[in-house]
Amino acid sequence: MKDFFKILGRFIPPYKRQLILSVIFNLLSALFSVVAMLFMIPMLNVLFQKSHEIMNLVPWTFTKEAFENNLYYYITQIKIEYGVLAIMPFIGILILFTTFLKVGFTYMASHQTVAIRNNVVKDIRLQLFNKLMSLPLGFYSEEKKGDVLSRATGDVTEVENSIMSSINMLLKNPVIILVSVGAMVIMSYKLTIFVFVMLPIAGWIIGKTGKSLKRKSKVSQSLMGSILGILDESIGGLRIIKAFNAEKSMTNRFEVETENYRLIMNKVRRRYQMAHPLSEFLGTVVIVVLVWYGAYVVTDQNASFGGATFMAYIGIFYQIINPAKQFSTGFFNIQKGLAAMERIDKILLADNKILEQDGSQSKNKFEDKIKYNNVSFGYNDKKVLKNVSLTIEKGKMVALVGQSGSGKTTFVDLLPRFHDVQDGNITIDGVDIRDIKVHDLRGLMGNVNQEAILFNDTFFNNIAFGVENATQEAVEKAAKVANAHEFIMETEDGYQTLVGDRGGKLSGGQRQRISIARAILKNPDILILDEATSALDTESEKLVQEALENLMSSRTSIVIAHRLSTVRNADLICVFNEGEIVEKGTHDELVAQGGTYSKLHELQVR
Structure with a gap:
């Protein structure tokens, strides 16, 4: 339970007002619940013709004796004037009034806890999404996409249905139990001591039963992540699955995961379903033993209270049974919720290495040059870049070529700090990029x-993405420069037409031109092109290449390319090989050297 209170301590503080109001309303509800039960005593005494006749009022004080004396005084007066039967409606009205107050305050308390629950769940979702947006790309290379989705959806729902649903239990049930136990102690401390001997035994049994639920719930939630991962892969790769007749293979893989999930969920649900019958049975055991012991106390010659008081005592004790049963069910719920929260915390508490240092500078313009100074970077134990140095002058086009896996994409990913360099540094206009605000960079x-x-x-x-207050005129202008305006206007709703999931309604060339229009509208000082035309047919490539030339005009550009024909006019071409720049120069200079670039050029012009 310590972990449960830690979670509440993280998310509840902003809603202290609702919390305090809920506790106050629950306290009033519990008090009127006990008062309604105490009003049963005179009704039972009248029924059994054992009502006391009190002829004198005493001053009202907050004591059991004063309250009991004056209540029986009014009952006696009604009985004398109107007869015994007239007493029953009088007491009934009192019971109804106190019950109305009880349920009214119960609703008002629940009204507050609903707000707390929904607000906390909203906060968890927002924190989770913000964290997912802020984490570096390296985090996602180590995590399965399906598992991340499972944590952001299923696990948050599990926390809502378990931990957050237990808030009402936490705010309501202890108050009911404390008030009811206080009344029971006042009525008979002997019986109450006996109750407190029995209840811990029942609680211990319930605790032992739910001990393994948290571990099993954690396994089931992990398996759900695997199922979501297979679904995502299968839908995303449906074209390949059908092309290779692999439907059966993917179905078998999915069936294995769902069968494992079924088996573990059988164990979790069966253990969870044990909570209610077990608590009900143990509660009944306690009541049976209590009635037996109470009968012994009542029939004792020195008994301090009679049968009517004992019946009211049983009624008050019975009000503890449901809260106690909810505690046991809540305990099982909390174990499931804690397992889900642990998985969520793997994201919320993940180390974000891309952080702004204190005193980071604002920078809104690129003025001189970019310098890579002896930069090294690796994933785990594998070095991807090894002591790379390069200077990129403002307004120049620098092309990066080389075999796949030689470090080109990692090289450009370090510039916007998608990853941080491990050795060396990168500067823009002489300022280390780690000293520039990430948003500005x-x-x-x-x-x-x-x-x-x-x-x-x-x-x-899509074109205005990331640009605040973009006008229709500016968006259309960017689309025209990117050779996209014409095909956009041919659609049914023009610029208000939906492009489909991941732009699925468009061809590859059209998607790329929309992407270029987005970059044109942003109007950046530094442009990074990563294989922007490699997946296109000849006609689309021509249109996209023209759009790229419009985009790169008078801009500092870093271009990754496999097709050397697209970078012939670059001011500087850098040839990467196994994480190092092995050649630098213009197209003509590198061809004349007869090195790696020359060999690549010969292969492509044959």
């Missing part, structure tokens, strides 16, 4: 990647 740059990343939104919003 990335604001200097625009990216056009090999895979054009579009969102299931309109053409307008």
Whole structure:
């Protein structure tokens, strides 16, 4: 339970007002619940014709004796004037009134806890999404996408259904139990001591039963992550699955995971379903033993209270049974929720190495040059870049060529700090990029990647993505420069047409031109192109290449390319091989050297 209270301590403080109000309303509800039960005593005494006749009022004080004396005084007066039967409606009205107050305050308390629960769940979702947006790309290379989705959806829902649903239990049930036990102690401390001997035994049994639930829940949630991962891969790769007749293979893989999930969920659900019958049975055991012991106390010659009081005592004790049963069910719920919260915390508490240092500088303009100074970087134990140095002058086009896996993409990913250098440093205008505010640093740059990343939104919003208050005129101008305006206007709703999931309604060339229009609208000082034309047919490549030339005009550009024909006019070409720059120069200079670049050129012109 310590972990449960730690979680509440993290998320509840902003909602202290609702918390305090809920406790106050629950306290009033519990008090009127006990008062309603105490009003049963005179009703039972009247029924059994054992009501006391009190002829004198005493001053009202907060004591049991004063309250009991004056209540029986009014009952006696009604009985004398109107007869015994008239007493029953009088007491009934009192019971109804106190019950109305009880349920009213119960609703008001629940009204507050609903707000707390929904607000906390919203906060968890927002924190989780913000963290996912802020984590470096390296985090996702080590995590399965399906598992991340499972934590952000299923695990948050599990926390809502378990931990957050237990808030009402936590705020309501202890108050009911404390008030009821206080009344029981006042009525008979002997019986109450006996109750407190029995209840811990029942609680210990319930605790032992739910001990393994947290571990099993954690395994089941991990398996759900695997299932979501297979679903995502299968839908994303459906074209390949069908092309290779691999439907059966993927179905078998999915069936294995769902069968494992079924088996573990059988164990979790069966253990969870044991909570209610077990607590009900143990509660009944306690009541049976209590009635037996109570009968012994009542029939004792020196008994301090009679049968009617004992019946009211049983009624008050019975009000503890449901809260106690909810505690046991809540204990099982909390174990499941804690397992889900542990998985969520793997994201929320993940180390974000891409942080701004204290005193980071603002920078809104690129003025001189970019310098890579003896930069090294690796994933785990594998070095991807080894002591690389390069100077990129403002307004120049620098091309990066070389075999796949030679470090080109990692080289450009270090510039916007998608990863941080491990050795050496990168400077812009003489300032280490780690000393520049991340938002400002990335604001200097625009990216056009090999895979054009579009969102299931309109053409307008995809082009204006990341640009605040973009006008229709500016968006259309960017689309015209990118050779995209014509095909956009041919669609049904023009710039308000949805492009489909990941731009699925568009061809590859159209997606790429929308991506280029986005970069044009942003108007960055530094442009990064990563294989922007490699996946296109000849006609689309020509249109995209023309759009790229419009985009790169008078801009500092870093271009990754496999097709050397696209970088012939670069001011500087750098040839990468196994994490190092092995050659530098213009196209003509590198061809004349007869080295690695020359060999690549010969292979492509044959």
